[in-house]
Amino acid sequence: MRVLIVEDEPATALLLEGMLTELGFEQVYIAYDTGAARDAIVLVSPDLAILDINMGREPIILLAERLRARDVPIVFSSGQAAGEMAPEWSDRPFVPKPLDKRMLHAALRNLGFENN
Secondary structure, three states: OEEEEEOOOHHHHHHHHHHHHHOOOOEEEEEOOHHHHHHHHHHOOOOEEEEEOOOOOOOHHHHHHHHHHOOOOEEEEEOOOHHHOOHHHOOOOEEEOOOOHHHHHHHHHHOOOOOO
């Protein structure tokens, strides 16, 4: 199981990586910007992606659309409210910041990742 984290705050990305490792995910990749994330989608071919909604100039939705085209399940994360998501993405799991491992685990179970 390959998980791609797209997060521009290193401390948050490392915290999320640690949570995922504790939940049983062994291959976790971090992209600190959308350019690195685009490359990782091709090079890593993730099975799951966790995307920070606020990644700077490029809308994260463009990256989410690339992942959706590859049938990669997505969890969104943000320090802002989940309501800032476009309606067509509102059915995706959302984990608010500050991150909580129980909420992350619930979001992953919502996507069918029961064993992690």
